[in-house]
Amino acid sequence: MRRVIWWLIVGTKGGVNRARILRALKERPYNANQLSEVLELDYKTVRHHLKVLLENKVITEAGGGYGTAYFLSEGMESEYEVFKEYLDKVWDKFKSGEAKE
Template sequence: MVDNFTIHDRELFNLLLGRPGGKTTTNILNEILIQPRNANQLSNILHLDYKTILYHMNILCNHEYVIKEKFDNFYWYQPSDKLISNLEEYNLIKNMQESLTHKAGDGPHKI
């Protein structure tokens, strides 16, 4: 239980908050929730290395939160039904992640 909310999807919670790359994974999910995208588009939009995008997409596909489909010469990534059915919980976890990020910025290193 976190801040009076029970997390039911522990897998999604661990992907986004339980590992160092969780914020990048969240940023990628935010973009593909807007519209399906390929890795090159995500790389350009998020200003991340192409290989970094592929790394996160492989994790998301392996956990079945993202679907990878080939169209012409590109692979397109889109939210899976598993992610769509957990959008409320995704948004809750994302908000907790943002809250933790802001709290970390208020620590002793802030000038």
């Protein structure tokens, strides 16, 4: 899981936005529309990142359709401290405005 987290957050272009999604989901479950509003990201961008995170088993989903709620997976919950370390590597990009992808 650590390698997957590194690749998703540090090793790819959308890492900052994926990190923002994961930070939000740590606090509480959200659906895609709620994440779009809270993070001020385009809905389609959020859907893309959720798909990537689901495919890599970093998040899970409950329900279906428009109201599908997303949660951190058990594996991600157990590796959250590792995620925070990796987050430090990309957070400067967000602060400088490079994250709006």
